[in-house]
Amino acid sequence: MHPETQDPALQVRSATPADLEPIAALHTAARAAYLRGRVPDAPFDTPAEHARRRDAWARVLHHDGTPSLCAVRRGAVVGAASYRRRTDPRGTVELHQLHVDPAHWGTGVGRALHAACLDAWRTAGFSRAVLDVLWHNHRARAFYARLGWRPDPDRRPAPDASHLTLTLALPRPDGRPAPAGP
Secondary structure (H helix, E strand, O other): OOOOOOOOOEEEEEOOHHHHHHHHHHHHHHHHHHHHOOOOOOOOOOHHHHHHHHHHHHHHHOOOOOOEEEEEEOOEEEEEEEEEEOOOOOOEEEEEEEEEOHHHOOOOHHHHHHHHHHHHHHHHOOOEEEEEEEOOOHHHHHHHHHOOOEEOOOOOOOOOOOEEEEEEEOOOOOOOOOOOOO
16 A cells, blocks of 8 residues: 555555456546536547547556556545656656546545556656646646646647646655656
8 A cells, every 4th residue: 555545445556457447437437527517418428438438448458568557445446547658868757547436536546546656657767747637627737736746838738728738846755856767
């Protein structure tokens, strides 16, 4: 269990292909919940949407270059995250996905997944992390801001952009900056 986790029933572990269905279901539900805030009547949790999320996560879970984690509470998968190394020379990692079942929002699941990602990134020697968040997803933007993520000065959004790129410096556990690359 990660030290940031306050709930002893919550565990973060590596995701496996056996976790595919619950991860796809929680991703579909989370996506529907945050998109409904923008388009209240659109059907974001249809079987077709679930199939798209399932196909995307199947590719992630079967790709060696995209480590994935899941948060499990009392035997149920309640959150998932995946990340990948960027090709830039600065030792950058990209948080590709982080989703929590809406029934578990505000219970520490997202924070525990994030902390586990930070541990893995620091262990791997990354010095910087980036992610893209939907511009209108104010809940996610506030979550990342509380964790220290800031708009990436190298990637300003266009006026009509739907995403905002955020960045986070990854100092080593002793507080010193990480080296430039892994």
